[in-house]
Amino acid sequence: MTAEILCVGTELLMGQVLNTNAQYIARRLAALGVSIYHQQVVGDNEKRLEEAYRLALSRADVVITSGGLGPTVDDITKRTAAKLLGKELVLNPEADRMVRERFAQYHRKMMGNNQSQAMFTEDTQILLNPNGTAPGAIVPAGDGKVIIHLPGPPEELEPMFRDQVEPWIMARSGRVLVSRYIRIFGMGESEVDMRLKDLEVKDNPSLSPYCSLGEVMLRATAGADSTQAAEAMLEPLIEEIRSRLGKVIYEIREDDGGSLAHTAVRALREKGWTIATAESLTGGLIASTLVEVPGASSVVKGGFVTYQSISKTMLLDVPEETIETCNVVSAEVACAMARAAREKLQVDIAVSATGLAGPDGGTPERPVGTVFLGIATRETVYSIPLHLAGSRARIRTLTVKHALHAVTRETKGEREEV
């Protein structure tokens, strides 16, 4: 099966909105083994949209549109497709019911033109929208081809795709696909690649790397006649990856969610530990990243932002002498910060960070990117030196990731003492 993505909207064409939908759809389709050779973006213009449809239908089995399902005159995706296919739009009772429900739920009044959201060609299969007023649709387009219409807002498109389009694609292909997502921290993309190169060229199970700052995620996917058969194909692959990469794998999941913060919060919860933070260069970003995780309140007690040197003394009793003798960016200060945060908030573990995020302030001994983490538990206090590089934002983000990883490892007794 081949698919083409056709995003509709002048706001995309003019760059007012970042096209995250194309990436989302592409990534999910790739995971399902569907080939994509083209993506297009066109504005709210009927003539150009019609040409884009023609072109897409000439080269793909499934054309997936995003955007242009709203009630305004600009929203022409459905109308233009129907015209091209020589069909009429009529009121779809199922869609009409859904639109009415949604308006009632949002306490909004339906205008005359809102009913256009429930108009589809007669052979359309409706995709319900639990998160907005525009239903999606699967529209037969002749020769066994289909056009799938999805709404533009990502918070509506993504669940609709995941919960309704993916099962439809899987049913059509008669295959079951099972994926595992392997999250890695502490090994660069190129080294992961080098170690797994021979596994990444295989088709089934397939293995693809996705990179973000400091992290690599691997997606392993197997296709078979049944879930069990696909899982059985994945198992030895996962074991092989485990044996080649070892401890840099911090999580293996059935979905592409998760993060270092999720893993840290879960590790703390499993251990029954509470945590506190003491942050200089990150300025509260370690704490707020932990707090992003719903339910973090059972483990995150609180923390200190000690950005100016003097605040380290005022809030965490770090002796001014230590700061002067050892430098504010030092293992000693990191340890003192963590120790004090742990004691003052009476928690099981505290993590601290002090360092130079730049762009100014570097010296030959302590260049920009020099960071010390501190970890304090009831039993020990130690520091972890980091040598990071890049922009201020990059250094701060990487510091947060290293701090979260260090916390997870400490809960598992995999201390990284230096």
Added chain:
Amino acid sequence: MTAEILCVGTELLMGQVLNTNAQYIARRLAALGVSIYHQQVVGDNEKRLEEAYRLALSRADVVITSGGLGPTVDDITKRTAAKLLGKELVLNPEADRMVRERFAQYHRKMMGNNQSQAMFTEDTQILLNPNGTAPGAIVPAGDGKVIIHLPGPPEELEPMFRDQVEPWIMARSGRVLVSRYIRIFGMGESEVDMRLKDLEVKDNPSLSPYCSLGEVMLRATAGADSTQAAEAMLEPLIEEIRSRLGKVIYEIREDDGGSLAHTAVRALREKGWTIATAESLTGGLIASTLVEVPGASSVVKGGFVTYQSISKTMLLDVPEETIETCNVVSAEVACAMARAAREKLQVDIAVSATGLAGPDGGTPERPVGTVFLGIATRETVYSIPLHLAGSRARIRTLTVKHALHAVTRETKGEREEV
């Protein structure tokens, strides 16, 4: 002039990478008054790339490519364009010098295939790349049309576009364009739209809104024969916008940078004030957003993350009784947090936030999204109630923005006392 954006890369097609380049180029071209009607994405496939070139050249004056300028066999953007145009790639001495310089600078060894990065058709105008090893190029494509090749990494593409392609486009059009960016907080997109509708339909000066969570940015652009003439056209427009929108405008800039945090840090610096934070639901995000601004260290002294109720008592002496009587999400607790943070860190102003970010924990009197900010100065302490809606992330981010805005207004004596 019409342009088409053609992004090349299998990693884009498969969704491994988010296509920020298309948005960047589109947005800058729109600001220059260049019309864009199509964007395409194709993979590293010669046949499909050649078709994409043909199609783009049939409908646009300028075809801008991103990606595929590296030395590997996958990198086919230049090669395929040359083939289509019936031209040879030859070593370009200027490009060769640049590539060699860059390799020396990065202490990297040049491989044989690195020289392919310096190969261009003879009539090419080279675009130097200060941030990477791949030069860009402006290639005549017949009939007065051109293909512009840009490298894929955004940190290379964006400066090259801004510093070299934009001046080229302006020179070609014989016009000078001047823009002003008007940043707005505290008024929704639809109300801004309603108040400025008649101004937004004009062509020169033009006015376009860009929205992000809780914020609207307006770009006003005038084109004329000289900078002075363009500026003179903008002035009355800006004045008109000021008079219609008033205090919700928090900044007017010559570039599209800036943020509520930048404005707050600058306002604090101008006033000579230091700031502290006391955060519950935001968990350090107000402080870390302030610290994102380079040079924040002169004003941000430190702060407290008091996520669990008990930590508000432990770190900020909020009486347990107040928390019990008034609720932890209350004006009283917000004020007590701000007052204590200000006193403990001996700063000029402190800002606090307590509230319900959800997804759980809401009650009929205090639904999810109920937030109280606290502001304490040497003279006064007051709270600002917020009624926010949406996801946990949305509520936390909007709380940060409201807090930063409240700080800026307090420094200007525009108190929002409740």
